[in-house]
Amino acid sequence: xxxxxxxxxxxxxxxxxxxxxxxxxxxxxxxxxxxxxxxxxxxxxxxxxxxxxxxxxxxxxxxxxxxxxxxxxxxxxxxxxxxxxxxxxxxxxxxxxxxxxxxxxxxxxxxxxxxxxxxxxxxxxxxxxxxxxxxxxxxxxxxxxxxxxxxxxxxxxxxxxxxxxxxxxxxxxxxxxxxxxxxxxxxxxxxxxxxxxxxxxxxxxxxxxxxxxxxxxxxxxxxxxxxxxxxxxxxxxxxxxxxxxxxxxxxxxxxxxxxxxxxxxxxxxxxxxxxxxxxxxxxxxxxxxxxxxxxxxxxxxxxxxxxxxxxxxxxxxx
Amino acid sequence: xxxxxxxxxxxxxxxxxxxxxxxxxxxxxxxxxxxxxxxxxxxxxxxxxxxxxxxxxxxxxxxxxxxxxxxxxxxxxxxxxxxxxxxxxxxxxxxxxxxxxxxxxxxxxxxxxxxxxxxxxxxxxxxxxxxxxxxxxxxxxxxxxxxxxxxxxxxxxxxxxxxxxxxxxxxxxxxxxxxxxxxxxxxxxxxxxxxxxxxxxxxxxxxxxxxxxxxxxxxxxxxxxxxxxxxxxxxxxxxxxxxxxxxxxxxxxxxxxxxxxxxxxxxxxxxxxxxxxxxxxxxxxxxxxxxxxxxxxxxxxxxxxxxxxxxxxxxxxx
Numbered sequence: 253x254x255x256x257x258x259x260x261x262x263x264x265x266x267x268x269x270x271x272x273x274x275x276x277x278x279x280x281x282x283x284x285x286x287x288x289x290x291x292x293x294x295x296x297x298x299x300x301x302x303x304x305x306x307x308x309x310x311x312x313x314x315x316x317x318x319x320x321x322x323x324x325x326x327x328x329x330x331x332x333x334x335x336x337x338x339x340x341x342x343x344x345x346x347x348x349x350x351x352x353x354x355x356x357x358x359x360x361x362x363x364x365x366x367x368x369x370x371x372x373x374x375x376x377x378x379x380x381x382x383x384x385x386x387x388x389x390x391x392x393x394x395x396x397x398x399x400x401x402x403x404x405x406x407x408x409x410x411x412x413x414x415x416x417x418x419x420x421x422x423x424x425x426x427x428x429x430x431x432x433x434x435x436x437x438x439x440x441x442x443x444x445x446x447x448x449x450x451x452x453x454x455x456x457x458x459x460x461x462x463x464x465x466x467x468x469x470x471x472x473x474x475x476x477x478x479x480x481x482x483x484x485x486x487x488x489x490x491x492x493x494x495x496x497x498x499x500x501x502x503x504x505x506x507x508x509x510x511x512x513x514x515x516x517x518x519x520x521x522x523x524x525x526x527x528x529x530x531x532x533x534x535x536x537x538x539x540x541x542x543x544x545x546x547x548x549x550x551x552x553x554x555x556x557x558x559x560x561x562x563x564x565x566x567x568x569x570x
Numbered sequence: 571x572x573x574x575x576x577x578x579x580x581x582x583x584x585x586x587x588x589x590x591x592x593x594x595x596x597x598x599x600x601x602x603x604x605x606x607x608x609x610x611x612x613x614x615x616x617x618x619x620x621x622x623x624x625x626x627x628x629x630x631x632x633x634x635x636x637x638x639x640x641x642x643x644x645x646x647x648x649x650x651x652x653x654x655x656x657x658x659x660x661x662x663x664x665x666x667x668x669x670x671x672x673x674x675x676x677x678x679x680x681x682x683x684x685x686x687x688x689x690x691x692x693x694x695x696x697x698x699x700x701x702x703x704x705x706x707x708x709x710x711x712x713x714x715x716x717x718x719x720x721x722x723x724x725x726x727x728x729x730x731x732x733x734x735x736x737x738x739x740x741x742x743x744x745x746x747x748x749x750x751x752x753x754x755x756x757x758x759x760x761x762x763x764x765x766x767x768x769x770x771x772x773x774x775x776x777x778x779x780x781x782x783x784x785x786x787x788x789x790x791x792x793x794x795x796x797x798x799x800x801x802x803x804x805x806x807x808x809x810x811x812x813x814x815x816x817x818x819x820x821x822x823x824x825x826x827x828x829x830x831x832x833x834x835x836x837x838x839x840x841x842x843x844x845x846x847x848x849x850x851x852x853x854x855x856x857x858x859x860x861x862x863x864x865x866x867x868x869x870x871x872x873x874x875x876x877x878x879x880x881x882x883x884x885x886x887x888x
Contacts, residue, residue: 273641310640318635322628323591329655333629336654337647339681340769344779351777358746363657363679428676428759435753441746451658459669461662 253295254484255438256559258288259474259535260302261490264552265338268491272310281341285349287555292355294559297438300342301477303470304334304448312383327382327415328451328463335363335447342444350442358441365424365461366450366468366476372418379403380417380467385410416466420473423450424461426480433481449473471535479542485559486539486547488532493554495533495565497523507565512540515567540569571613572802573756574877576606577792577853578620579808582870583656586809590628599659603667605873610673612877615756618660619795621788622652622766630701645700645733646769646781653681653765660762668760676759683742683779684768684786684794690736697721698735698785703728734784738791741768742779744798751799767791789853797860803877804857804865806850811872813851813883815841825883830858833885858887 264284270276291298308330315324325333339361347359378401386394391402391411403414429443449468453461471488478486497518498504507515516537524530536547548555550564558564582602588594609616626648633642643651657679665677696719704712709720709729721732747761767786771779789806796804815836816822825833834855842848854865866873868882876882 271641274643274647314632314636314640317639318632321635322632323589325592325655329592329658332654332658333651334654336650336652336657336681337643339654340647340650340683340781343681343683344771344781348778356777358743360743360746361681363654363661363681365658365661425676425678428678428755431755432750437746437749453662459674460666463658463662 253297255297255299255433255481256291256485256487257299257301257474257478257481257483258291258487258489258555259471260284260300260342261488262303262305262307263491264489265302265341266306272306277341278345281345282348284552285345286353287552288346289349289353289355290556291559292350292357292442293353294556297433298442299477299481299483300346300442300444301446301470301474302338302342302444302448304331304338307334307338308448308467309383316383326463327465327467328453331448331451331467332363335361335451338447339363339444346442346444359444360441361444361447362425362429364446364450365453366420366446366473367422367424367461368418368452368454368464368466368468369421370454372416374416374418374466378414378416378466381405381412381414382467383413385412387411416464417469418452418464418466420450420468420476423473423476423480424453426477430481446470446473446477469531469535471532472538475535475539475542475544478539478544484545486536486544487555487559488535488547488549489552489555490529490532490549491551493551493564494558495524495529495549499523499525499529509561509566509568511570512537512567536567540567545569571615573615573617573751573799574609574803574805575617575619575792575796575799575801576609576805576807576873577789578602578618578660579806580621580623580625581809582807583620583659584624590624595659596663599663600666602870603663604671605870606664607667607671607673608874609877610668610675610760611671612874615751616675616760617795617799617801618664618760618762619764619788619792620656620660620762620766622649622656625652625656626766626785627701634701644781645783645785646771649766649769649785650681653679653769656765657681657762664760664762677762678759679762679765680743680747682764682768683771684738684764684791685740685742685779686736686770686772686782686784686786687739688772690734692734692736692784693782696732696734696784699723699730699732700785701731703730705729734782735787736770736782736784738768738786738794741791741794741798742771744795748799764788764791764795787849787853789850790856793853793857793860793862796857796862802863804854804862805873805877806853806865806867807870807873808847808850808867809869811869811882812876813842813847813867817841817843817847827879827884827886829888830855830885854885858885863887
């Protein structure tokens, strides 16, 4: 029996190239859920976290389009809304899959705040693009009106708002969920926590926290959650079956079992793309450096075999 | 030491007649929070639930205004989003007030589903108005396009969508929160649960549930939550200091301590307005009939005194 944290990527929740309707989202999560239920069937304790990229993008866009009638809400609040939205989705579909697999559990979605440092250098250099593409004229207006930082994206030929992506430091609800596990509740419920990387807050002294307009990388947050709950395995679920070196090059090679040292060396050699596999590898190394035992990086179809060391990339401390 | 469930009305969260900005919402909740913290200072266990009327209205309106670009989400999903949004708000401000009052607690916001019966007569007769006002022509189009039920509101001279308001039957996450209290966690954390009356779902057999487009009265849900957690006192916080008979009439009389029988008699005599004090009184009677000991109905300024039986309306079983 192990304790396993699964970090679901956006595509486990929303179909790439889909129309983004809710019905479609439900179908996608319904297809994902049995792979998670299988972990419980195998006798493990399960914790789930998830991304929110497309979902928070949709809320941002709705806020923009309706701004003349409904005052837009800050990004930390929209992040909280996606925790409710996706928490409910996972709850419904995972509880269903667990019941069908004859291992019923209460799936408990918990609104989660993540402390980031007000002195994180990311606040001086916002790099994470959010929301829609703008023309150069629009972009200039938004800089002036809202003080947004804008960045040109050559690929799509448009300007986008960029926000800071500070490192997660502490998960405020972690201690109480940790106590739930210590009290043996892992056999009774599956917590869904720290969705979308958690709601970013900074400490303002005297135990009070203030929300900030930023996004926290959901895999780095998963490493913090994994450490807080002393999970044995962190499973980062993405849209490729494993990590590759020389990705899309003639010498492409898929990694099976590797050590953190080997993976770290590849990372330093520039093998993994920023904004894609790079942060996942960083999250993996952070989790192992903090005492974690094993990380698997894989996709939903390979998840079960990856956890049995038969597929995916497994990063294991020796 | 008692266990007290406070059901916050919309005006504890959003200022009436305000502009509805997030900054304003934070100010309002910051003003509300010390009255809740005082309950913990007095040595009681605290649970919080809340409404979501204005908030879900704003999300509905954004969904409408942005519908050409972003597919609108169903009402159960918007309800889940408000649980994230308001759960985060209460968490931030109540945790702050508790820390300032030197009784720090983890404020734990839990996404909550409420089972309603698919055979509830409310589904055949939707009466709860949601969202904006429409012209008669728009109203006809919406009936046809989305199958919405529309109702004319003479007061504002417009048409509004009406949705069913079925009775809450069971709170799905209740058992696990109950166990938290049984394990003594009431001295460590304050749960925020079943916001907006909970996300309405109907059972579809084999332990699976399907979301429905409906709204559940938050005070009736509070009665279900209060029963599930065996709270001693249910405090319904609204915008008047107490319940009145002959409200706004020359013989107006504010009720102090009354029995459920007395209150039920006034209810049958048509004393309390539907859509206003009526459902609060129903919630109160439901909670006491299910074994609850005491309900107080009051506003935020009087809450502390009402709990000490010095203000507000107290309904007590004898």
